[in-house]
Amino acid sequence: MRIQPLASSLQHPRQGANVAAVLQGAIEAKRSVEGQVDWEALRHRAHALKAYTMDHLDRLLVQFEAAFQARGGRILWAASREDAVAHVTSICRSHGVTSVVKGKSMLSEELELNAHLERAGIAAVETDLGEYIVQLAGQGPSHVTAPALHLSRQQIGEVFARRLGIPYSDDPHVLMEAARTRLRNRYLTAGAGITGVNFAAADTGTIVVVENEGNGGLSAAVPPVHIALMGIEKLIPRLRDLPVFLAVLARSATGQKLTSYTHHFLGPPPGRHLYCVLVDAGRSTMLADPRLREALYCIRCGACLNVCPVYRRAGGLAYGSTYAGPIGSVITPQLRGGSAAAQLPYASSLCGACKQECPVMIDLPHQLVYLRSKAVRDGKTADSDERWMMRAFTWCMRRPWAYRMASAVVRVALPHNVPGLQRWTRRRRLPRPPAQSFRQWWRRR
Amino acid sequence: MNAVKPTHDGRAAVLGAVAAALRSHPGSVQMPLDTAKRTSAAPPDASGPETLARTFIASAQALGATVSVVDDVEACAAMLGPDLLALACSHVAVQSSPLAGAIALRLVDVHSEAAQGMALSALEAMPCAILEARAFFADTGCALILADNPEDRVLPYLPRTCCIVGTLDRVHASLESEDQAELHVAVDAGMRGEALIIGGPSRTADIEKILILGAHGPADVRIYLIREVEL
Numbered sequence: 001m002r003i004q005p006l007a008s009s010l011q012h013p014r015q016g017a018n019v020a021a022v023l024q025g026a027i028e029a030k031r032s033v034e035g036q037v038d039w040e041a042l043r044h045r046a047h048a049l050k051a052y053t054m055d056h057l058d059r060l061l062v063q064f065e066a067a068f069q070a071r072g073g074r075i076l077w078a079a080s081r082e083d084a085v086a087h088v089t090s091i092c093r094s095h096g097v098t099s100v101v102k103g104k105s106m107l108s109e110e111l112e113l114n115a116h117l118e119r120a121g122i123a124a125v126e127t128d129l130g131e132y133i134v135q136l137a138g139q140g141p142s143h144v145t146a147p148a149l150h151l152s153r154q155q156i157g158e159v160f161a162r163r164l165g166i167p168y169s170d171d172p173h174v175l176m177e178a179a180r181t182r183l184r185n186r187y188l189t190a191g192a193g194i195t196g197v198n199f200a201a202a203d204t205g206t207i208v209v210v211e212n213e214g215n216g217g218l219s220a221a222v223p224p225v226h227i228a229l230m231g232i233e234k235l236i237p238r239l240r241d242l243p244v245f246l247a248v249l250a251r252s253a254t255g256q257k258l259t260s261y262t263h264h265f266l267g268p269p270p271g272r273h274l275y276c277v278l279v280d281a282g283r284s285t286m287l288a289d290p291r292l293r294e295a296l297y298c299i300r301c302g303a304c305l306n307v308c309p310v311y312r313r314a315g316g317l318a319y320g321s322t323y324a325g326p327i328g329s330v331i332t333p334q335l336r337g338g339s340a341a342a343q344l345p346y347a348s349s350l351c352g353a354c355k356q357e358c359p360v361m362i363d364l365p366h367q368l369v370y371l372r373s374k375a376v377r378d379g380k381t382a383d384s385d386e387r388w389m390m391r392a393f394t395w396c397m398r399r400p401w402a403y404r405m406a407s408a409v410v411r412v413a414l415p416h417n418v419p420g421l422q423r424w425t426r427r428r429r430l431p432r433p434p435a436q437s438f439r440q441w442w443r444r445r
Numbered sequence: 446m447n448a449v450k451p452t453h454d455g456r457a458a459v460l461g462a463v464a465a466a467l468r469s470h471p472g473s474v475q476m477p478l479d480t481a482k483r484t485s486a487a488p489p490d491a492s493g494p495e496t497l498a499r500t501f502i503a504s505a506q507a508l509g510a511t512v513s514v515v516d517d518v519e520a521c522a523a524m525l526g527p528d529l530l531a532l533a534c535s536h537v538a539v540q541s542s543p544l545a546g547a548i549a550l551r552l553v554d555v556h557s558e559a560a561q562g563m564a565l566s567a568l569e570a571m572p573c574a575i576l577e578a579r580a581f582f583a584d585t586g587c588a589l590i591l592a593d594n595p596e597d598r599v600l601p602y603l604p605r606t607c608c609i610v611g612t613l614d615r616v617h618a619s620l621e622s623e624d625q626a627e628l629h630v631a632v633d634a635g636m637r638g639e640a641l642i643i644g645g646p647s648r649t650a651d652i653e654k655i656l657i658l659g660a661h662g663p664a665d666v667r668i669y670l671i672r673e674v675e676l
Binding site: 022025026045048049051052054055056057058061062071072075076077078079083087127128129130133146147148152153156172173175176180183184188204206212213214215217218220221222232237239240243246247254257258259260261262263264265266267268269270271272278280284285287288289290293 | 455456458459460462463464465466467469470471472473474475476477504508565566569584585587593594595598599601602603619620621625628629631632633635636637638639640641642643644645646647648649650651652653654655657659660661662663
């Protein structure tokens with residue numbers, strides 16, 4: 001199993017130090033606010049509500065559509081990524097939009113929306129500071145709630161100086177002010193604002209977006225057209241169920257009791273337009289598989305990333321997909337397909353920390369193991385070398401005499417630079433083998 | 446008139462796929478019962494308004510907001526006016542609400558203007574906004590703002606200073622749904638626009654997790670709790 005960009009993501013020592021310290025801080029912040037509430041009760045309730053939602057998704061989607069449109073909004077349905085992009089482009093064209101401002105939306109990253117809009121002659125600028133930074137840097141987000149986590153302030157200062165033409169500074173306050181000033185005019189001149197959706201209440205047709213910066217509110221409220229991109233799994237049954245999810249999301253994502261802004265969008269005011277693009281794009285495939293349905297409960301808090309030993313070491317860009325970490329390794333093969341995505345479930349030590357941490361109690365380790373077995377069945381596993389080695393191992397383990405002989409050979413060969421193992425040993429130190437096997441030691445006792 | 450027609454094929458495709466998925470493996474989860482046990486650690490409303498106010502003040506201050514308790518509308522204006530002048534804010538944009546308007550009228554040496562009807566570029570230039578909170582939530586230090594027109598919707602974000610006024614009896618213990626009556630009433634009445642729950646200044650930690658207040662929204666949030674209001 002290889003994660004292709006792993007080597008490059010480890011090349012910059014400061015990147016690794018940045019990520020580890022920051023993630024540890026996020027974990028400690030979460031712990032401190034968990035203790036202020038009945039955390040397990042919240043997790044169980046959030047899990048139960050999401051389970052109910054997925055088990056009744058067809059009815060709830062229709063209910064949401066009716067309630068949303070009764071408030072003057074318009075629903076557009078997208079079965080695929082291409083449909084979603086086509087809807088957004090079509091809305092922009094119908095309103096004569098040539099520039100959009102974007103609040104943070106992982107779904108828009110999944111759709112590669114910015115690139116498509118640019119090709120359609122529509123300029124798209126990210127307004128979340130982290131997303132704005134990685135957009136200027138020509139990179140993708142490395143963490144679901146902290147997109148520029150992998151960049152140091154010096155690197156960000158260099159990006160700003162190069163792309164914005166401002167004097168170099170690594171002072172975060174100066175950099176934020178530069179971003180704020182430049183984005184202000186973009187808000188006022190944009191023809192449309194695009195946001196994601198954190199939750200949508202089926203009974204009232206309410207769209208809920210949470211954030212800390214205020215860019216989401218500005219993106220939705222300033223331009224005359226608001227386009228909300230929403231995965232079909234974001235529904236919750238009732239508006240009165242929302243407080244549970246707000247409590248677990250803020251605590252898990254940023255260690256806050258609540259984010260600075262919780263927007264309940266209730267339909268367009270007079271003279272404005274509100275569209276909601278409901279996106280499937282592989283989500284119904286997960287819904288159909290009872291062992292993967294739970295992955296749809298995800299509220300995109302990033303807590304599983306923060307505790308994952310693989311993510312902490314490799315960083316988000318190493319996964320080569322929109323969603324990183326344990327949840328990314330589960331959902332990316334379903335959303336993207338392909339042999340490369342089928343390898344992602346192997347990017348895990350199966351330590352179970354993600355399951356412990358998940359605020360909606362998704363059993364990620366079991367899903368990862370299931371996906372590994374599925375990859376084997378589908379013939380999407382690793383290369384022939386690994387398959388040959390596993391067959392040889394199986395043959396040897398079934399024959400005690402062969403096992404004893406192989407153990408003796410390994411004890412002799414291990415300290416030496418064995419041909420064929422150089423790729424494995426380039427960054428790993430092999431253990432020193434014991435002078436005798438356990439059986440030999442036992443016989444001599 | 447809406448410019449984009451619904452795509453019925455997309456609707457049929459998505460709903461068909463979802464229905465097929467549920468048919469192949471129907472779920473059996475029933476709606477979870479609403480638990481009587483509160484999951485929040487905040488004291489219930491029965492604690493009394495002064496107790497809740499103290500909890501709210503502590504929570505809001507922890508977020509970086511400043512909170513003042515005043516006796517009435519005149520006292521609020523008498524405190525708010527000098528606060529604004531100290532910040533060099535001689536102009537304020539005012540939400541279309543009776544309470545915010547009443548306080549704005551009583552400000553001395555501060556020019557107030559109704560936000561509704563103002564151009565967005567003019568609102569952007571305003572240094573301060575006054576909004577009315579329909580509810581406050583003690584456990585999180587947050588306030589509920591209802592905005593049903595485009596100009597009121599941008600008021601919480603555009604000016605650098607955001608002043609929120611509201612009555613003490615609207616402080617609730619938490620965001621548990623039974624404490625959000627004002628929100629549910631507005632939603633059930635068919636309100637359009639936005640219901641915003643705002644907790645302290647705008648913030649970001651996207652650069653090395655260093656906290657910066659005043660990202661895209663205001664860096665300064667001031668809350669005035671009024672004991673008695675007669676308009």
